[in-house]
Amino acid sequence: MPDLSVTLGRLILRNPVLVASGTFGYAKEMTHFVDFAKLGGVIPKTVTQASRAGNTPPRTVETASGMLNAIGLDNDGLEHFLSHHLPYLRTLPTAVIGNIAGKTEDEFVAMATRVAELGQGLAGLELNLSCPNVSGGLDFATDPEVTRRIIRKCRDACPNIPLIAKLTPNVTDITLIARAAADAGADAVSAVNTFVGMAVDWRRRKAILGNVTGGLSGPAIKPLALRAVWRIAKLKAIPVIGVGGIATLDDAMDFIVAGANAIQVGTANFYDPTASVRIAEALPEALRSLGAASLAEVVGTLNA
Numbered sequence: 081m082p083d084l085s086v087t088l089g090r091l092i093l094r095n096p097v098l099v100a101s102g103t104f105g106y107a108k109e110m111t112h113f114v115d116f117a118k119l120g121g122v123i124p125k126t127v128t129q130a131s132r133a134g135n136t137p138p139r140t141v142e143t144a145s146g147m148l149n150a151i152g153l154d155n156d157g158l159e160h161f162l163s164h165h166l167p168y169l170r171t172l173p174t175a176v177i178g179n180i181a182g183k184t185e186d187e188f189v190a191m192a193t194r195v196a197e198l199g200q201g202l203a204g205l206e207l208n209l210s211c212p213n214v215s216g217g218l219d220f221a222t223d224p225e226v227t228r229r230i231i232r233k234c235r236d237a238c239p240n241i242p243l244i245a246k247l248t249p250n251v252t253d254i255t256l257i258a259r260a261a262a263d264a265g266a267d268a269v270s271a272v273n274t275f276v277g278m279a280v281d282w283r284r285r286k287a288i289l290g291n292v293t294g295g296l297s298g299p300a301i302k303p304l305a306l307r308a309v310w311r312i313a314k315l316k317a318i319p320v321i322g323v324g325g326i327a328t329l330d331d332a333m334d335f336i337v338a339g340a341n342a343i344q345v346g347t348a349n350f351y352d353p354t355a356s357v358r359i360a361e362a363l364p365e366a367l368r369s370l371g372a373a374s375l376a377e378v379v380g381t382l383n384a
């Protein structure tokens with residue numbers, strides 16, 4: 081049996097297959113479909129400091145080979161997560177990586193501090209930097225300096241918790257942001273969150289989403305996400321978790337060979353909640369077919 085274990089800085093996973101935030105609820109919803117013990121880990125929906133009602137519906141729309149969503153981080157807030165969801169998540173036989181988003185830099189730090197105090201049972205913390213900074217308007221991870229500052233402060237607030245920076249692809253050069261995350265002490269980056277897009281109903285002359293614009297995900301974005309991961313991996317500065325359009329073993333292996341140390345399955349969970357487990361089960365055979373005794377031997381071996 082090939083060695084599937086993954087080391088992402090301080091974080092060690094039994095295998096590289098994770099489920100992406102916002103596409104797997106708080107895991108309880110998936111209990112009847114998913115054998116959690118087969119996964120490298122789960123990442124529950126983003127939580128914010130205060131509860132949020134999210135955006136006006138419609139919040140999702142199907143597009144060619146993908147979907148657009150503008151959920152607007154609908155959630156019950158950090159305290160509710162810690163008291164209601166974490167006790168269940170802690171019982172799962174897999175790594176649980178929390179995911180937080182702040183409205184401001186200070187809010188990120190306050191939330192990370194609270195997780196350090198009360199987040200026992202979390203294997204790591206993913207910082208959703210792909211959300212708007214209310215003071216500046218733009219997403220945090222569109223600016224290397226802001227990215228560096230938030231991660232450094234969160235790093236200081238929780239020195240022992242593995243930190244993953246989740247990056248937005250809506251930038252000119254994602255490698256500048258990944259480099260900043262590495263410099264600031266993140267253990268890994270997740271690349272990528274959704275691509276901003278929109279859908280229109282020309283007959284009604286209206287945007288379909290209540291929020292007008294939304295984030296594109298699913299198979300449509302796989303080639304774009306793959307390129308982002310490949311470029312970040314070439315920096316050799318920080319481990320990369322590939323996410324974007326992964327639904328099958330072949331998708332996962334494409335990302336791994338291109339440089340992903342681990343992968344996340346997102347949109348595929350909505351139409352096939354077993355996709356992640358099937359990928360994890362099929363990985364050993366794929367590695368054997370390449371003559372590899374471990375996953376690590378195959379990561380980033382693309383002959384470009």
Ligand SMILES: Cc1cc2nc3c(=O)[nH]c(=O)nc-3n(C[C@H](O)[C@H](O)[C@H](O)COP(=O)(O)O)c2cc1C
Pocket residue numbers: 100101102103125126147149151153179208246272273274296297298299301323324325326344345346347348
């Ligand atoms: C309906 C929906 C909700 C999402 N919510 C979150 C979220 O709360 N936090 C987050 O970091 N990413 C969120 N994402 C982004 C995914 O985690 C993932 O980065 C993105 O969808 C690309 O992967 P995919 O093509 O496999 O879905 C969401 C995606 C979808 C489709």
